[in-house]
Amino acid sequence: MSNPIMNRYEFVLLYDVENGNPNGDPDAGNMPRIDPETGYGIVTDVCIKRKIRNYVEIMKQDEAGFKIYVKEGIPLNNQHALAYVANNIPVPSKENAKNVDAVTLLKLRKWMCDNFFDIRTFGAVMTTGVNCGQVRGPVQINFSRSVDPIVQQEVTITRVTVTRPEDIKTMGRKQIVPYGLYRVEGYISAKLANDLTKGTGFSEDDVELLWTALTNMFDCDHSASHGKMSAQKLFIFKHESELGNAPANQLFDVISISKKDEKVTPRNFSDYSIFVDKDKIPAGVSLIERL
């Protein structure tokens, strides 16, 4: 394990979707999420986090220290890697279950953070009777929003087989966005990584893995509903200090996106121009482009 991070980061990820549904809205019959007032498409924070978790799970294959706590479906080998656990804490009886003392709680918390990448990164709520069983992770991700209003399309498809002999042929529906470029912003707090009591130990290696996950997660996540989703640009703002050297919103404003031709309906990433206003980057912050 490398050391916990000592720099604050902010990042902007641009990704696009072509003829797919980036994130369905359960309230709207799985149509792509949309802000009804403006028509901009939305992708929730938890959707992106899920993809990051899945990517890490695929990449690390249950490697020690990179387990994933909140899983989809059933993993095949979930009990193998317990041998490296060296702590010995007697399990309290049922009536004492609520009264875990602070020292034990810290031990447990540390153990959970050491073992699980997603708890170390995003945090987790642990149930205890004591009100400090929460782990706040250093990484915080906002909702993604499309750069321009999106169009939701419903495509009807037919099915040639039937489930039961008496069934008739059925129709199905797919919900797609013909094209949408989405922008998501996130923050990484160094303090929630390296603080002695509050930190999760989110390390330099972890942050590297997170960048890899952000750039590659769509490639491990293809499905019939997602269409062609690709990460297009990842801009990372690295502060020299742990607390940061500039307000986050000022940094997000450095990256502006516009259509090359106002009259053309964008259908491709090349229809957009990305402007990085390097003069706006304050001293003490460096911009790293990972894509």
Next chain:
Amino acid sequence: MGFGITIRVQGPYALFTRPEMKVERVSYDVITPSAARGIIEAVYWKPAIRWVIDKIHVLNEIKYTNIRRNEVSEKASTQIAKRIMNGANDPFYLSANDNRQQRASMVLKDVDYCIEAHFEIVQENAGPEDTVEKHYNIVLRRLKKGQYFNPPCLGTREFGATVELVEDTRTIPPSSLTGSKDLGWMLYDLDFSDPEDIRPRFFKAEMINGVIDLTTVGLVG
């Protein structure tokens, strides 16, 4: 308020959950003093000081939107963690598909607040070096540079907040809300004085021309 600060907090979405509607979350109309305190503490806090919110200026009109998400119903259990640490064979993960809940949230849109606050020294945690000037200057410095301990958020962590220092309260823009509006009983904050028994405190919120004055409210609970 010799050592008061004013900050401007903005964001595209916010969710200040009403305690009586926590499952299908519904936000309060405005930020609670408790959430405002959390935003300031995200920027700067030490055990030696306690932040107190004095006034909340609500600059934008109150708009709602609805978001439904897949969430998990379970939490990470320390009991199971312990059992596994001791070599038990329990599942080592939380299955998001088997513990799925779809929950809707009524969230606020396009919020813009100015928050006036000051801090008090907590005598029992303060040493001789804990002067008011010191803490005041640190918080001002952090706000001016845009520094923070952890990113401030508007109620929940997916709704990031933009926080700026307002140097002069006379520059607070006039609110688009006029007249007096009764917002009903709102959560003021949680009383942590007894860690065994954390109690919520409530107040009767009244907004006059977009401003909620908290210096004169009576707390219940």
